[in-house]
Every structure is written in C-alpha cells, then in structure tokens.
Amino acid sequence: MATMKDIAKLAGVSTSTVSHVINKTRFVSEDISARVNAAAKELNYAPSALARSLKMNRTKTIGMLVTTSTNPFFGEVVKGVERSCYHQGYSLILCNTEGDTERMRASIDTLLQKRVDGLMLMCTTMEGEPLTEFERYPDIPVVVMDWGPTVNSSDKILDNSYQGGYMATKHLIDLGHTEVGCITGPLHQHQAQNRFSAFKQALADHKIPLNDQWVIESNFECEGGFSAMTQLIEAKTMPSALFICNDMMAMGAINAATEHGIGVPNDLSIVGYDDIRIAQFMSPALTTIHQPKYRLGKAAVEALLAKLQGLNNTPQVIQLEPTLMARKSTKAKR
Template identity: 70%
Template sequence: MATMKDIAKLAGVSTSTVSHVINQSRYVSEEISERVNRAAQVLNYSPSALARSLKMNRTKTLGMLLTTSDNPFYGEVVKGVERCCYQKGYNLILCNTEGDNQRMKASIHTLLQKRVDGMILMCSSLEGERIDEFEKYPDVPVVVMDWGPMLFASDKIQDNSLQGGYMAVKYLIDCGHKKIGCITGPLNRHQAQMRYEGFKRAMRESDLLLNSDWIVESNFECDGGYQAFNQMYGKGELPSALFVCNDMMAIGVLNAAYEKGLKVPDDFSIIGYDDIHMAQYMTPPLTTIHQPKYRLGQAAVETLLAKLEQTEQDHQVVQLEPTLVTRASVQSMN
C-alpha cells in the first residue's frame, strides 16, 4: 500500500508538503498540488480514515441505539437520522438493544470504544437509568430521543405528547362525542403518561365523565390494541369514540372490531397517534396526530453536531409540535 513518503518521492516534494495537500491543512501552490495529486493517483493512494481521525480527534461517525420494535415509527425516525448524517458527511453505526438493559450498556461501551463523535439514544429501557460509562467520556455528546427524565447529562429531542393527547381528544369533543375512551401506552413511560394527561385535561375542560371501563393501559403494539379493545368490549357498552395512543395499537383495535362485526366510524370513532406511513392506507384511513418523525431524527443529528462545535453550551430540550391529520375514522355527531 502506497504511503505519503512514496508520493513525496515520486512528486519530488517533502512528506510534509504531501500531508498539507492531502489534508488541506495549509496553502500549497496549484502547480505543486497538481503534482502531488497526480502522484497519489498513479500510486493508487488511499488516505487512512483511522490515521486521519486520530490526528483530527474526530471519526466523523455517530452511534445510535434503538429498541427494536415492529412499530414503523422508529424506522421513519432512523430514516431522518441517516439522511441528515449523510448530508453532513457523517457515518452512522446503528445498534439494536432488543429492549435488553445489559445489551444496551454493552452497545454503549462498544460505541464509545470505537470513538464515535456523538451518540443518539432511543431506548425504552433508558428512563431513570444511570449510565456510568458516559462519565468516562465527558467529551462525547449524547442526545436522548422520545423518553423521560434521565440520570445522566444529555440533550433531549421529543414531541409535545401532552399537547398531542389534548388535541386528539379536543377534536373528538368538537365532533360532538361525549362518551370517550382511551387506550394508553405503558404508563411508566413518559410519552405514554403525557398523552394520557392530555386526554384527561381535554375531558375535564369539557366536564366529561372519565369512565374507568373505557380506559385501558396497553403496550404500544398491535396485539396490545387488539387485547385492550376486547377487554373494553367485554365490560359492556362501548364509548362513541376512542383515543388510541399510537397508530400500531389502533391497527389492533380495528382488527378486533372487524372480528366483532363493528364498523368504524359507524359504530364508534377512533383517533390514533404518530401518523405512521400506513395510517393513510388503513380501512378506514386513520385520523391521527402527526409526529414529525423525520424532523425528530434530523434534529437529533443537528443538536449533536452543534454540541461538538460548542462543547460548553448548556444541555437543551428540543420539543417539536404535533399536528392533527383528519381522515375518515371519526364520525361527526353534530
């Protein structure tokens, strides 16, 4: 493999001149630069990414930890992360944690050992975790996405789930619904709790009854929505409308309703949350709260890179606002 010394010999210049041309670290005349570049091409020289990263103290690589899920929401966020990394000239190492705490910590250790410049964490097992590994690498910025209070220093990117939950139920109320139920996500998770709080706030503002038979906690997955609806159905009268706290559970609800011969929105209305790509192709197309998933991923990368440039800046929370997307799954009662 050719070295800078070989290029210097062929081009008739010093090794330091070759280094300045290749790394663009100092002005070199156009004539000498052309000689060096021609020699490098003849020798098929390829600069070592490792050597350059050691010299610059940057690897131009970011790490991302993700809890594996069937929910396409996560894939749409990762797409935003990957696209932004590419546009900014960074590589991305993606690790799945499978929801396993030990695997998560092992992956964090591996990424830090590989000298990533920054790290994005989107792991459901993170909330309330103290990760001592980060204290050994204080110069590596960390961005946490979509989760609640952390016991380590980080920037945070999240959607305004309280406002999103409120908007969803306010829309049902504005459509004339008074008997409204809610299928929540796991209430030990911050975003699920906030969406449920938004539901309760909208109901209280309109002096509407919170019927415990119409409130079921579930798991943010299709099977959870399916089981939660069956549980609610088994208790007797259904509400006229349901706020289902993510679109994946809404798919499960639609399937359970179909099995029972119920039609949406004729027999009851439903509104979801996330606006995953397939929401518009459900039967009926799902009214839902849109999370800016691509923008969440993009904001995570931009926040990390800003931190690399200004290491002294305080940790910040970037909160992106949800929007309502109306389709055909909610019937107007007015």
C-alpha cells in the same frame, strides 16, 4: 494500498508536500497540486480515516442506541438521523438493544471505546433510568431522544405528547362524541402518561365524565391494541369514539373491531398517534397525531454537533410540536 510515500515518488515531490496537498494544510502551487492529485488518482489512494481521526481527535462518527420494535416510528426517526449525519459528513453506528438493559450498557461501552464523537439514545426500556457509564467519559456529548434514560448532562429532544393527546381527544369531542374511551400505552412511560393525562384533561374541560371501563392500558404494539379492543367489545357498553395512544395499537384495534362487525368510523371513531407512514394507507385511512419524526432525528444530530463545536455547553430541552392529521377513521356523531 498506496501511501503518501508512493504518491511522492510518482509525483516527484516530498512526502510533506503530498500531505499538505491532500490535507489542505498549506498553500501549494497549482502545478504541483495537480501532479500530486493525478498521482493519487492513478494509485487509487484513499486517506486513512484512522490516521486522520487520531490527528484531529475526531472520528466523524456518531453512535445511536435504539430499542428494537415492530413500530415503524423508530425506523422513521433513525432515517432522519442517518440522513442528517450524511449531510453533515458524519457516519452513524446503530446499535439495537433488543430491549435488554445489559446489552444496552455493553453497547454503550463498545461505542465509547470506539471513540465515537457523540451518542444518541432512544431506548424505551431504559426510560427514566439513570446511567452512570458516562461519568467515565465526561467529554462525550449525549442527546436523549423522546424515549430514553436519564443522563443529566444531555440535551433532550422531545415530542409534546401532552399537547398531542389533548388535540386528539378534542378532535373527537368537536365531532360531537361524548362517550369517549382511551387505550393507553404502558403508564410507567412518560409519553403514555402525558397522552393519557391530556385525554383526561380534555374530557374535564368539556364537562364529559370519564368512564373507567373505557380506559385500558396496553403495550404500544399491534397485539396490545387487538387485545384491548377485544376487552372493550366484551364489556357491557362501548364508547362511540376512542383515542388510541399510538398507531400500532390503533391498527390492532381496528382489526379486532372489524372481526366483530364494528365499522370504523360508522360505529366507532378512532384517533391514533405518531402518523407512521402506513397510517394514510390503512382502510380506513387513520386520523392521527403527526409526530415530526424526521425533524426529531435532524434536531438530535444538530444538537449533538452544536455541543461538539462548543456552541452550546448547557443541557437543553428541545420540544417539537405535533399536528392533527384528520383522515377517514373519524366522523361526526349522528
């Protein structure tokens, strides 16, 4: 591998001149700069990222921890993070926690030892749980995204799940449905709590009674939606509409309904949550609450870089607002 000394020898200049040209640390005449750059190109010289990071005390690398899940929501957020890192000249190191707390803690230690400039956390299995690892690295900025552990010094990027849940339920009510049920996510997670609380509030605001038999807690996965819908179907009565608290469960629920001869939306209107990309290609196309997943990732990167640049030293909460995507899985009550 070529070095600056090799370039200096070929260009007929000093090693310090080569350094100034490549690192743009001092003015060098156009003629000499051209000779140095031509020599560097001829020798296929590549600057050492390690040497540069040691000199600048920056690695231009960001670490991200995310819970492995079948839910495409997480992949779509990661896409926003990776693209934003690329545009800002940063590399991304992605670690999957596999839902294992110890693996997550080990990954954090590994990333910090590799001297990443900052960390983003999106780990459902650690939601709300405090992390003490960062006490040893007080200068490393941290951003917690939507689902994540508690890091007191971190910025938090959140979806307004309460507003989204209310919006979903009100859409069904506006269509004339008064028999409305809900398949929730795990209610120990704050996003599931917020969506379910909004569901109950929307019913109360419109003087519609809550039927506990039509409320089933599930797990945010397709299998959970399928199981919850089967449980509803086996009960004595069925609602005319359901708010299902994420699109993955909605997919499983629609599959179960179809197997039992229940048509969506003719027999049962369904609203999901997340607006994952495949939601619009389902049959029927899923009415759902759109989370700005790309903007969620972009906002996390921007918040992290702002901390690195000293533009914001106070922990902040950035909340992104959801929107309703009305498609074919809901219809007016006859």
